[in-house]
Amino acid sequence: MxxxxxxxxxxxxxxxxxxxxxxxxxxxxxxxxxxxxxxxxxxxxxxxxxxxxxxxxxxxxxxxxxxxxxxxxxxxxxxxxxxxxxxxxxxxxxxxxxxxxxxxxxxxxxxxxxxxxxxAGRAIPFINYGKLCINPENQTVSYDNQPIVLARREYMVLIKLLENTGRVLSREQLEQSLYGWLDDVDSNALEVHIHHIRKKIPVDLIRTVRGVGYTINRLHH
Amino acid sequence: MSIRRFLLAGLLGTLLLSFAVIFFFNRYQAFVEVGELYDAQLAQSSRILQGFLNRPTDEIDFDHINNALLAATQSYSENEVHDDASMRSDSGHKYEYKFAIQIWDKNTNLLVKSPSAPLYAIADFKNGYSIKKIGKFNWHIFTQHLPSNGYWIVTAERADIRQEIIDKLTYSSLAGPLAGMIFLALGVIAVVTKGLQPLIDLSQQIRERNIDKLEPLVLEKTPKELIPLGQAVNLLMEQVSQDVERERRFLGDIAHELRTPLAAMKLNAQNGLYSKDIYSVQNFLIKIVRGVDRSIRLIEQLLTLARLDPRALGEPEICVLGDIAQEVINALSPQQQSGVHIYLEKSLFNTQLNAYPDLLSVMLRNLIENACRYSPEGGTINLAAEQTADNIIFTLTDQGPGVSEQQLQSLGKRFFRERPADRMGSGLGLSIVARIAELHHAQVSFSNAVPQGLVVNILFPVIHTNGNS
Structure with a gap:
């Protein structure tokens, strides 16, 4: 953030x-x-x-x-x-x-x-998305009550996408929230983070929108 | 002392005194006038008798006169109390017993006597007026000798009649003034009370003020005599409220300056607690120590500023600026001096100044430390003095970054930093300098040096002892 x-x-x-x-x-x-x-x-x-x-x-x-x-x-x-x-x-x-x-x-x-x-318009402290649950207080992520360990930037990408479900976030938007002025940005760093998140979470949440960016679909109840 | 009580006592007292004077004057006047009138009446009664008696003795029927007198005063009693109506009758007046007549022949035989008169002579046989006590009463007596037949006519009148008339006259003449006086007294009380009301209103207004409520007094309805007082109070309150505001701001500034390093230290402490490796814990400890050092310095500077109390200064002495500057430089730690060259010009040692040496030392230390802090490594700080006819001008020039034109105005204010927070100053150094300058009636000014650096000028007035100014 x-x-x-x-x-x-x-x-x-x-x-x-x-x-x-x-x-x-x-x-x-x-x-x-x-x-x-x-x-x-x-x-x-x-x-x-x-x-x-x-x-x-x-x-x-x-x-x-x-x-x-x-x-x-x-x-x-x-x-x-x-x-x-x-x-x-x-x-x-x-x-x-x-x-x-x-x-x-x-x-x-x-x-x-x-x-x-x-x-983000939430009243409850947790971020829930299906079986995925994130507790921002101690930055823990779990899927179906099984803990998932994410690296700092992977966590940040996931949160950013989850707080903007249904909207496609451009590569620049995501990078801006990940890197400060003093950080070196690798050209393919974002892809690497997304790749790691996909590997760690059992279901594939993140959708790639070619030529635009990434998004997580809004859940329909 | 109460103005109201003074005015009321003075005015009402004067009123009472004038009333007493009027009373005694009236009474005296009545006494004189009534006395003259009654004396004349006694003499006149005597003269009427004289007219009847001025003929041969055998032609006068004394019994007839005696009977007439007796009949007229048939039923009198000295001690009876009468009202006005019952005293008068067709045949006379009961007061007749208060008059007496005696007629004596030349051999002092009593020829005629009114019932009210005794058998002995009321008066000595001597022409004129006299007063004598007969029985319980004083009598006014007129005695007249008739040379033709040697008779003595004595007419007398009881003194209490006169007294009664005098009393009645004075009291009736005083009833009007007395009623007037009462109105006057009520008027005086009302006017004094009303007249003093603005004063009471004003003090009520002042009483409503306190340290948190120092707005000016409303002087719209105040009489013009009290306006200067009200204005003086307003002026005082304005000064006090400015002082209070300044103190409040200063306290706020202190709070800010003390809480900021505390916040940093607390964060660093918690950062250290949450760190997992000993290297970063050490790193945070170092930062905490730096924070503590900074707070210590801030508190010392605050105390220095607080101690600059003009009442505790004592007498100024002759100081040589160069000597004081040299002492200050000798006391600097190598860390403080941080590789900066400090150059004292000769002029500093030729300049004598009547000043407080301890304060000058604090002032120079703050200026030199400040200059060191902002000087580039290996830079030079130059100190010089110049004496003119009226002033001694002290100048310090550094090779630091200087400040913007806008910031030049703010230098010397409390907690203003030349280069915000990038260096570890307390923000109080130049305000201490400004305060010390003020105590010496000196003026501090700042300007930028060419090509770069800050110039501090302090203009000390030279106090001429030979009377020139």
């Missing part, structure tokens, strides 16, 4: 990157509001962690601008001020959630999961 981190503090930014990477987030980090808006205009992010105390344009302004520009991406605000007005201002400016510094890693992860769940 592609995440944009907007944090001017070197130490906290680094720590957040270290913390989020193992949890299947692809974290791209910018240190000011201007760069955050530029990145959003250029690429697709599924979630934003936004610090309020930024130099120059502060977090509130960034938030207002990106909502004016019709970006609907979920935003989690990080604030060091516990005054009520800050929270209210943040939420009213279009934030989806906020966290007061210092925060607990588990709480941060839970809130991020809740945000992507809401963005």
């Amino acid at each position: 592609r995440l944009l981190l907007v944090e001017d503090d070197l130490m906290l930014g680094e720590a957040l990157q270290d913390a989020l990477m193992p949890h299947s987030y692809v974290v791209d980090w910018v240190k000011d509001g201007e760069s955050a808006l530029k990145s959003l205009r250029r690429e697709h992010f599924e979630i934003i962690i936004l610090d309020i105390g930024l130099p120059g344009m502060d977090g509130f302004e960034v938030l207002k601008k990106l909502r004016t520009e019709k970006f609907e991406v979920p935003v989690l605000l990080l604030t060091a001020r516990d005054s009520l007005t800050d929270k209210v201002t943040g939420l009213d400016a279009g934030a989806d959630d906020y966290l007061l510094k210092p925060f607990d890693l588990d709480e941060l992860l839970a809130r991020l999961r809740a945000l992507s769940r809401r963005a």
Whole structure:
């Protein structure tokens, strides 16, 4: 899952990157509001962690601008001020959630999961598709109650496709959610991941749409 | 002290005093006038008798006079109390017993006597007015000698009649003023109360204010005498609310600056806990230690800023900028200096400054550390001073990246970093410099050097001791 981190503090930014990477987030980090808006205009992010105390344009302004520009991406605000007005201002400016510094890693992860769940229109924490069940909390996948072990990027591809069932996702769309700016992208890496997923899950869920991309069909009940 | 009580006591007291003066004046006036009138009446009665008596003795029927007097005062009693209606009758008035007449011949035989008069002489045989106590009462007496036949005519009148008239006159003349006074007193109370109401309203408004509610007083209905007071209070409240706002913002900034490294440290600690290999655990521990160091530095800087209290400074001394700068540089760790050359120009050692040496040292340390932090490896920091007629100008130039024109304005504000967060500053260094400059009445300005670097100028005023300015 592609995440944009907007944090001017070197130490906290680094720590957040270290913390989020193992949890299947692809974290791209910018240190000011201007760069955050530029990145959003250029690429697709599924979630934003936004610090309020930024130099120059502060977090509130960034938030207002990106909502004016019709970006609907979920935003989690990080604030060091516990005054009520800050929270209210943040939420009213279009934030989806906020966290007061210092925060607990588990709480941060839970809130991020809740945000992507809401963005995908789910109320339950699990992703179910037929006999396939995914628990985002501990990133476990099972089929017919048999655990399946997926690599980090394989897991990310599967989630991305499952959250967009019935829609064909282009190769670029999938790659954008898999790789950050600092990652080297192999030209056939995506094919390799898809191949591995197909091998590990007993039924073939992923359909290749030639010349367009990949999709998982919507389930009909 | 209460203005209301003072005004009421003063005004009502004055009113009472004037009333007393009027009362005594009226009474005295009545006393004089009534006395004159009655004395004249005594004399006139005597003169009428004189007219009758001024002829040979055998022609006067004294018994006839005595009977007439007796008949007129038939039924009197000294101690009876009468109302006005029953005292008057067709034949006379019961008050007649309060008048007395005696007529004596030249051998002091009593010829005529009114029933109210005693048998002895009421007065000495001497012409004129006198007062004498007879029985229970004082009498006003007029004595007249008739030279033709040697008779003495004594007419007398009880003093209490006069007193009664005086009392009645004074009391009736005072009834009007008294009623007026009561209205006046009520008026005074109402006016004082009404007049002081704006003051009470204003204090009520002030009482409603507190540290969270410092909006200006509403002075629309306030009388113009109180407006300067209200305006002064408003000015004070504006200053206080600005101070409170600044403190609040500062606390918010501190919260931000303290919580951010804490958040990073906590994340790193949890990252370490979730790591499976010892190498990455160590890596996270190193990051935590860096976070702790940063927090320590921040807290030290905060304490330095808090200690810059003008009341605790003592007296300024003559300082040589070069000496202080040299001490600061000697105390820098190689890590802090990070391979930067610091060059002190000679001018620094020729410049003397009346200042607080400890503060100057803190100031120079912050400036030099700051310059080191942003200088490229192997760069140079240049420190110089220049003396003009009115100022001593201290200049520090580094070869760092400088700042944008827009950021030049924000330098010196609390928690503003020149290059956001890419270096490990506390964001307080330049605000400490600014505060120390302020305590020396010096001005700090920043500009960009050519081709690159930041120039810090501090303009110290020279205090002339010979009276020129």
